[in-house]
Amino acid sequence: MLKSLCKVFAPSGMEEQMREYIKECIKDVFDEIQADNLGNLVARKNGSQRSLCIECGMDSCGIMVTSKMEDKAYFSGIGGVSAAYLNGKKVFFKDGNFGIIRYEGKNAADAKVTDLYIQTDTKGISIGDFGVVADEYCENSKSFFANGVASKIALAAVLQAVKTADTNKGYTVLFSAQRRFAAKGIQTFFTNEEFDRVITVDGISCEAGIKCGYGCAIIAVDSRGVSDKGFREETENISNDRKIKFQTAVTHENMCIEAVSTSGSGANCVALGIPVAHKGKNYESVLKSDFNETVKLIKTVIEEF
Amino acid sequence: MDIISVLKKLTQDLGISGFEDPFAQSVCEMLKEYCPDAKVNKTGSVIGTLNGSSANKKTILLEAHLDRIGLVVSEILEDGFVKFKALGGVDERTLPASEVYILGKSNVYGVIGALPPHLKKGTESVSELKISDMLIDTGLSGDKARESFGVGDPILLKSDFTELAGGIVSSAALDNRAGMAAVLECLDCIKDKELPCNVKVAFTTGEELGLHGARTLLYDDTPDLAVVIDVTHGRTPDALDFDTFPLGCGAIICRGPNLHYEATLKTISTAKEKGIPYDIEVAAGNTGTNAWILQISGKGVPCVLVSIPLRYMHTVVETVDTADIKSAGTLLAEMILGGDIVA
Structure with missing residues (x-):
């Protein structure tokens, strides 16, 4: 599934292809699947009354063409694009056009996005066109590798969990649009919908305190908010009971706790992070064991809470 | 109201940002003396209405934040030392040699340490310590530390409430327990x-x-005017005059585009007419207070900002003059009693 997800063109603000892919993937699981005005895809399962929402992003970081000259297209980043790792990368556009990112300076590590350009046939490209940077997807017995795995791995985990969860209880899943672009999909959705409990899922970079191979990271504090302590402890306790491997973590990254918990009248939110090695660099990687533990945890939340 | 007793009680309670729950419950009980309907909402804020409300009257909201800055455990090292991060804008320069309590299964006492200058290598800066260079030492081994607390547990910076001369008091969390005290004084x-x-x-x-x-506060119910009560920078000899205020100068009324023009002028004229000490602060942009977000909540809310001068912001020795709290509380009361502040 992850291999297929990595092929879907879904930069922030242009998620149509991903919406269609997800709809097809979950059509037998949910009673109602609808897109809202901003492009969020909302899937609801009917069942006994409870107020639980699982959220993950469906977009990925990308680029947008800002100007062009002869065979060069200049661009800006959408979401957290790191210029230092773009030199020599292949960029795909929606209609199948592609180009190669070039840097004329000596040290690519010092490059800013404005120093880079895309070498391409500019006749087929318009200013404002979206593009995504992609490595070839690959995997071995232990890990998945690709550019942008961090943004797709959470989606893969949620899709796998909802397809295998066994429950009669109702719940909602938000596949949010423009998550990489100021969490816009999250903010508009939770302003209009109220839930008692929300779990958000995303890839998170391995840094001090967050380690690959130690299971899903249950985020206590991110760069902009604090997970609800009581809900977090319940999640930790149930993980312990089910022998699901997890690590409690504090991170400097924005896991969208603030966007969820302060939209509308507010919601109790806990963020889950799937550890990603080399996040933002060439060939991000995720250990399969961490992915599997996260799927188990999401599934347990759906079945038990 | 005995402002010093109220401040003492408020500053001894916890309420670290993101972990306000027990403190919010105790504030709720305190507020019930004035607002019997006081309750804690979904995001932990305490809200109440004084003596019930009437549909025929306009509504003023008095708002003060109850949380305080703190730290949070980010990693427990093998040998028991604790790495930590800030919750809110902690003044990192004041952290080394501080005493803390890690609020885990029990409260564990610790001290914040860093590599002594003697052991720094030639190229490392001695003067610019960052939070990532510091550790908390509890004396516990790694295993014992992990039994007592965990990653994500909040950390309280230890502080004593101290009365200095002339009605001036010093403690952690006076930002914004001083503002809360002004609201209680008004009530x-x-x-x-x-x-x-x-x-x-x-x-x-x-x-x-x-x-x-x-x-999230005004999602369900929008008032006709919001008065935000917070702290602003108190003056010290090394500070600039234009953006600081001497302790004891009264309530500070802020002017700027974040705030409602007419309501702010009315607040100033109320202070003048009633002989309440005040001064004027100018914020050309973001006031750095909840007025910033309340102004654009719901369909938009006119805001007034009243502040209390405070020295040594975001440290464990924040210092205020209780006379300024009294002035701010009295000003709020006169604004309400005047009745014409709400457009």
């Missing part, structure tokens, strides 16, 4: 009076993390 002044408007009170969470409590 005490008006509790038995016939009021020309409805008065709602909100003590909000998460201000130090990004105005979180205020973001």
Whole structure:
């Protein structure tokens, strides 16, 4: 599934292809699947009354063409694009056009996005066109590798969990649009919908305190908010009971706790992070064991809470 | 109201940003003396209405944030030392040699240490310590530490409430327990009076993390005017005059585009007419307070900002003059009793 997800063109603000892919993937699981005005895809399962929402992003970081000259297209980043790792990368556009990112300076590590350009046939490209940077997807017995795995791995985990969860209880899943672009999909959705409990899922970079191979990271504090302590402890306790491997973590990254918990009248939110090695660099990687533990945890939340 | 007793009680309670729950419950009980309907909402903020409300009257909201800055455990090292991060804008320069309590299964005492200058290598800066260079030493081994607390547990910076000379007091968390005390002082002044408007009170969470409590506060119910009560910078000999205020100068009324023009002028004229000490602060942009978010909540809310001068912001020795709290509380009461502040 992850291999297929990595092929879907879904930069922030242009998620149509991903919406269609997800709809097809979950059509037998949910009673109602609808897109809202901003492009969020909302899937609801009917069942006994409870107020639980699982959220993950469906977009990925990308680029947008800002100007062009002869065979060069200049661009800006959408979401957290790191210029230092773009030199020599292949960029795909929606209609199948592609180009190669070039840097004329000596040290690519010092490059800013404005120093880079895309070498391409500019006749087929318009200013404002979206593009995504992609490595070839690959995997071995232990890990998945690709550019942008961090943004797709959470989606893969949620899709796998909802397809295998066994429950009669109702719940909602938000596949949010423009998550990489100021969490816009999250903010508009939770302003209009109220839930008692929300779990958000995303890839998170391995840094001090967050380690690959130690299971899903249950985020206590991110760069902009604090997970609800009581809900977090319940999640930790149930993980312990089910022998699901997890690590409690504090991170400097924005896991969208603030966007969820302060939209509308507010919601109790806990963020889950799937550890990603080399996040933002060439060939991000995720250990399969961490992915599997996260799927188990999401599934347990759906079945038990 | 005995402002010093109230401040002492408020500053001894916890309420670290993101972990306000027990403190919010105790504030709720305190507020019930004035607002019997006081409750804690979904995001942990305490809200109540003074003496009920009438549909025929306009509504003023008095808002002060109840959270305080703190730290959080980010990693427990093998040998028991604790790495930590800030919750809110902690003044990192003041952290080395501080005493802390890690609020885990039990409260564990610790001290913040860093590599002594003697052991620094030639190229490392001795003067610029960052939070990532510091560790908490509890004396516990790694295993014992992990039994006692965990990653994500909040850390309280230890501080004592101290009375200095001339009604000046010093403690951690006076930002914004001083503002809360001003609101309570106001409620005490008006509790038995016939009021020309409805008065709602909100003590909000998460201000130090990004105005979180205020973001959700007005989702259900929008007042006609919000008066935000917070602290501003008190003057010291090394500070610039134009953006600091001497302790004891009174309530500070802020002017700027974040605030409602007419309501702010009315607040100034109320202070003048009633002989309440005040000074004027100018904020050309973001006031850095909950007024920033309340102004654009719902369909938009006119805001007034009243502040209390405070020295040594975001340290464990924040210092205020209780006379300024009294002035701010009295000003709030007169604004409400005047009745014409709400457009």
